[in-house]
Amino acid sequence: MPPSIHHPRYQALQAHLKDLRKAAGLTQVELAERMSLGQSYLSKIERGERYIDVLLYLDWCRACGAEPDAAIKALEAAGA
Template sequence: MIQSIYHGRYVALRQHMKELRKRAGLTQVQLAERLSLDQSYVSKIERGERYVDVLLYIDWCKACETSADIAIQQISFLL
Protein backbone atom coordinates (compact mmCIF):
# COMPACT_ATOMS: atom_id res chain seq x y z
CA MET A 1 0.00 0.00 0.00
CA ILE A 2 1.25 3.48 -0.88
CA GLN A 3 2.08 5.31 2.34
CA SER A 4 2.67 8.77 0.91
CA ILE A 5 1.63 11.09 -1.87
CA TYR A 6 5.37 11.37 -2.56
CA HIS A 7 5.74 7.67 -3.42
CA GLY A 8 7.19 7.13 -6.90
CA ARG A 9 3.98 5.61 -8.25
CA TYR A 10 1.93 8.54 -7.03
CA VAL A 11 4.42 10.98 -8.55
CA ALA A 12 4.01 9.15 -11.87
CA LEU A 13 0.22 9.46 -11.56
CA ARG A 14 0.44 13.20 -10.98
CA GLN A 15 2.80 13.66 -13.93
CA HIS A 16 0.43 11.60 -16.07
CA MET A 17 -2.52 13.78 -15.06
CA LYS A 18 -0.60 16.95 -15.85
CA GLU A 19 0.32 15.52 -19.24
CA LEU A 20 -3.34 14.69 -19.93
CA ARG A 21 -4.24 18.32 -19.22
CA LYS A 22 -1.47 19.65 -21.44
CA ARG A 23 -2.29 17.27 -24.31
CA ALA A 24 -5.88 18.50 -24.12
CA GLY A 25 -4.54 22.04 -24.57
CA LEU A 26 -6.00 23.17 -21.25
CA THR A 27 -4.59 25.56 -18.71
CA GLN A 28 -5.06 24.85 -15.05
CA VAL A 29 -7.75 27.53 -14.99
CA GLN A 30 -9.66 25.95 -17.86
CA LEU A 31 -9.46 22.47 -16.34
CA ALA A 32 -10.54 23.80 -12.96
CA GLU A 33 -13.58 25.42 -14.57
CA ARG A 34 -14.53 22.13 -16.22
CA LEU A 35 -14.18 20.34 -12.87
CA SER A 36 -15.92 23.08 -10.88
CA LEU A 37 -12.80 23.49 -8.77
CA ASP A 38 -10.48 26.37 -7.98
CA GLN A 39 -7.35 26.68 -10.08
CA SER A 40 -5.30 26.42 -6.90
CA TYR A 41 -6.79 22.97 -6.23
CA VAL A 42 -5.68 21.74 -9.66
CA SER A 43 -2.24 23.22 -9.04
CA LYS A 44 -1.98 21.50 -5.67
CA ILE A 45 -2.89 18.18 -7.24
CA GLU A 46 -0.21 18.58 -9.89
CA ARG A 47 2.37 19.61 -7.25
CA GLY A 48 1.50 16.73 -4.95
CA GLU A 49 -0.15 18.72 -2.20
CA ARG A 50 -3.56 17.12 -2.66
CA TYR A 51 -4.59 13.50 -2.84
CA VAL A 52 -6.43 12.22 -5.93
CA ASP A 53 -9.08 9.54 -5.61
CA VAL A 54 -10.34 7.42 -8.47
CA LEU A 55 -13.51 9.49 -8.95
CA LEU A 56 -11.53 12.71 -9.39
CA TYR A 57 -9.19 10.90 -11.77
CA ILE A 58 -12.15 9.81 -13.91
CA ASP A 59 -13.58 13.35 -13.91
CA TRP A 60 -10.13 14.74 -14.79
CA CYS A 61 -9.91 12.39 -17.77
CA LYS A 62 -13.39 13.35 -18.95
CA ALA A 63 -12.60 17.05 -18.61
CA CYS A 64 -9.51 16.43 -20.74
CA GLU A 65 -11.71 14.61 -23.27
CA THR A 66 -9.84 11.36 -22.67
CA SER A 67 -11.38 8.00 -21.92
CA ALA A 68 -10.42 6.98 -18.39
CA ASP A 69 -9.87 3.37 -19.42
CA ILE A 70 -7.44 4.40 -22.15
CA ALA A 71 -5.66 6.77 -19.77
CA ILE A 72 -5.31 4.00 -17.21
CA GLN A 73 -3.75 1.75 -19.84
CA GLN A 74 -1.28 4.51 -20.63
CA ILE A 75 -0.29 5.00 -17.02
CA SER A 76 0.04 1.28 -16.35
CA PHE A 77 3.27 1.40 -18.33
CA LEU A 78 4.60 4.04 -15.92
CA LEU A 79 3.77 2.13 -12.78
Template sequence: MTPSIHHRRYEVLRKHLRSLRRSASLTQTELGVRLKVDQSHISKVERGERYMDVLFYLDWCRACKQHPETAITVLVKAGA
Protein backbone atom coordinates in the same frame (compact mmCIF):
# COMPACT_ATOMS: atom_id res chain seq x y z
CA MET B 1 -1.11 0.26 3.45
CA THR B 2 -1.57 3.38 1.31
CA PRO B 3 1.72 4.78 0.06
CA SER B 4 2.72 8.32 0.98
CA ILE B 5 1.67 11.07 -1.39
CA HIS B 6 5.41 11.51 -2.00
CA HIS B 7 5.84 7.92 -3.17
CA ARG B 8 7.26 7.41 -6.68
CA ARG B 9 3.95 6.05 -7.93
CA TYR B 10 2.23 9.32 -7.04
CA GLU B 11 4.92 11.19 -8.96
CA VAL B 12 4.04 9.03 -11.99
CA LEU B 13 0.37 9.90 -11.44
CA ARG B 14 1.08 13.63 -11.18
CA LYS B 15 3.10 13.62 -14.40
CA HIS B 16 0.32 11.66 -16.09
CA LEU B 17 -2.36 14.13 -14.96
CA ARG B 18 -0.30 17.11 -16.11
CA SER B 19 0.28 15.40 -19.45
CA LEU B 20 -3.44 14.75 -19.92
CA ARG B 21 -4.23 18.40 -19.23
CA ARG B 22 -1.52 19.72 -21.52
CA SER B 23 -2.45 17.29 -24.30
CA ALA B 24 -5.94 18.76 -24.15
CA SER B 25 -4.39 22.26 -24.41
CA LEU B 26 -6.04 23.28 -21.15
CA THR B 27 -4.71 25.67 -18.56
CA GLN B 28 -5.16 24.81 -14.91
CA THR B 29 -7.87 27.46 -14.75
CA GLU B 30 -9.74 26.01 -17.74
CA LEU B 31 -9.58 22.50 -16.31
CA GLY B 32 -10.71 23.82 -12.94
CA VAL B 33 -13.78 25.38 -14.56
CA ARG B 34 -14.64 22.07 -16.21
CA LEU B 35 -14.21 20.21 -12.91
CA LYS B 36 -15.90 22.92 -10.82
CA VAL B 37 -12.84 23.47 -8.63
CA ASP B 38 -10.44 26.38 -8.23
CA GLN B 39 -7.22 26.60 -10.22
CA SER B 40 -5.36 26.20 -6.93
CA HIS B 41 -6.94 22.75 -6.47
CA ILE B 42 -5.62 21.64 -9.88
CA SER B 43 -2.20 23.06 -9.01
CA LYS B 44 -2.10 21.27 -5.66
CA VAL B 45 -3.01 17.94 -7.28
CA GLU B 46 -0.29 18.39 -9.91
CA ARG B 47 2.29 19.40 -7.27
CA GLY B 48 1.44 16.49 -4.99
CA GLU B 49 -0.16 18.48 -2.21
CA ARG B 50 -3.53 16.79 -2.62
CA TYR B 51 -4.57 13.18 -3.09
CA MET B 52 -6.38 12.08 -6.23
CA ASP B 53 -9.29 9.71 -5.75
CA VAL B 54 -10.56 7.44 -8.51
CA LEU B 55 -13.76 9.40 -9.15
CA PHE B 56 -11.89 12.68 -9.55
CA TYR B 57 -9.41 10.87 -11.81
CA LEU B 58 -12.29 9.74 -14.05
CA ASP B 59 -13.66 13.29 -14.16
CA TRP B 60 -10.18 14.68 -14.94
CA CYS B 61 -9.80 12.27 -17.87
CA ARG B 62 -13.22 13.11 -19.25
CA ALA B 63 -12.64 16.86 -18.85
CA CYS B 64 -9.48 16.40 -20.92
CA LYS B 65 -11.49 14.48 -23.56
CA GLN B 66 -9.66 11.23 -22.82
CA HIS B 67 -11.28 7.84 -22.36
CA PRO B 68 -10.56 6.81 -18.76
CA GLU B 69 -9.94 3.21 -19.85
CA THR B 70 -7.19 4.31 -22.23
CA ALA B 71 -5.72 6.79 -19.75
CA ILE B 72 -5.51 4.22 -16.94
CA THR B 73 -3.73 1.78 -19.26
CA VAL B 74 -1.15 4.47 -20.05
CA LEU B 75 -0.80 5.22 -16.34
CA VAL B 76 -0.22 1.58 -15.40
CA LYS B 77 2.34 1.12 -18.18
CA ALA B 78 4.14 4.22 -16.89
CA GLY B 79 4.69 2.50 -13.56
CA ALA B 80 1.91 3.68 -11.28
Protein backbone atom coordinates in the same frame (compact mmCIF):
# COMPACT_ATOMS: atom_id res chain seq x y z
CA MET C 1 -2.23 2.07 4.01
CA PRO C 2 -2.18 4.15 0.80
CA PRO C 3 1.17 5.12 -0.66
CA SER C 4 2.64 8.46 0.29
CA ILE C 5 2.13 11.39 -2.05
CA HIS C 6 5.92 11.21 -2.48
CA HIS C 7 5.89 7.56 -3.64
CA PRO C 8 7.19 7.17 -7.22
CA ARG C 9 3.90 5.63 -8.39
CA TYR C 10 1.95 8.58 -7.09
CA GLN C 11 4.42 10.98 -8.67
CA ALA C 12 3.85 9.18 -11.98
CA LEU C 13 0.12 9.76 -11.54
CA GLN C 14 0.69 13.47 -10.91
CA ALA C 15 2.81 13.78 -14.04
CA HIS C 16 0.20 11.83 -16.00
CA LEU C 17 -2.58 14.17 -14.88
CA LYS C 18 -0.57 17.20 -15.92
CA ASP C 19 0.22 15.57 -19.28
CA LEU C 20 -3.49 14.87 -19.86
CA ARG C 21 -4.32 18.51 -19.20
CA LYS C 22 -1.59 19.82 -21.46
CA ALA C 23 -2.44 17.35 -24.25
CA ALA C 24 -5.99 18.68 -24.12
CA GLY C 25 -4.60 22.21 -24.58
CA LEU C 26 -6.06 23.35 -21.26
CA THR C 27 -4.66 25.70 -18.67
CA GLN C 28 -5.17 24.92 -15.02
CA VAL C 29 -7.82 27.63 -14.90
CA GLU C 30 -9.72 26.15 -17.86
CA LEU C 31 -9.61 22.62 -16.47
CA ALA C 32 -10.63 23.82 -13.02
CA GLU C 33 -13.64 25.58 -14.54
CA ARG C 34 -14.66 22.44 -16.44
CA MET C 35 -14.43 20.43 -13.22
CA SER C 36 -16.02 23.08 -10.98
CA LEU C 37 -12.89 23.21 -8.84
CA GLY C 38 -10.65 26.01 -7.74
CA GLN C 39 -7.46 26.44 -9.77
CA SER C 40 -5.37 26.31 -6.59
CA TYR C 41 -6.87 22.93 -5.65
CA LEU C 42 -6.07 21.54 -9.09
CA SER C 43 -2.56 22.98 -8.87
CA LYS C 44 -1.99 21.26 -5.53
CA ILE C 45 -2.97 17.93 -7.06
CA GLU C 46 -0.49 18.43 -9.91
CA ARG C 47 2.25 19.46 -7.47
CA GLY C 48 1.65 16.47 -5.21
CA GLU C 49 0.26 18.40 -2.29
CA ARG C 50 -3.18 16.74 -2.44
CA TYR C 51 -4.41 13.24 -3.14
CA ILE C 52 -6.83 12.56 -5.96
CA ASP C 53 -9.55 9.94 -5.58
CA VAL C 54 -10.92 7.73 -8.34
CA LEU C 55 -14.03 9.86 -8.90
CA LEU C 56 -12.00 13.03 -9.35
CA TYR C 57 -9.65 11.07 -11.63
CA LEU C 58 -12.61 10.07 -13.81
CA ASP C 59 -13.79 13.69 -13.96
CA TRP C 60 -10.25 14.86 -14.82
CA CYS C 61 -9.96 12.38 -17.69
CA ARG C 62 -13.35 13.26 -19.09
CA ALA C 63 -12.72 17.01 -18.80
CA CYS C 64 -9.53 16.48 -20.82
CA GLY C 65 -11.30 14.34 -23.41
CA ALA C 66 -9.35 11.24 -22.37
CA GLU C 67 -10.79 7.78 -21.85
CA PRO C 68 -10.16 6.75 -18.23
CA ASP C 69 -9.36 3.15 -19.26
CA ALA C 70 -6.74 4.29 -21.75
CA ALA C 71 -5.26 6.65 -19.18
CA ILE C 72 -4.95 3.83 -16.64
CA LYS C 73 -3.31 1.57 -19.23
CA ALA C 74 -0.82 4.33 -20.05
CA LEU C 75 0.06 4.60 -16.37
CA GLU C 76 0.50 0.83 -16.11
CA ALA C 77 2.70 0.80 -19.22
CA ALA C 78 4.88 3.46 -17.62
CA GLY C 79 5.43 1.15 -14.66
CA ALA C 80 3.24 3.01 -12.19
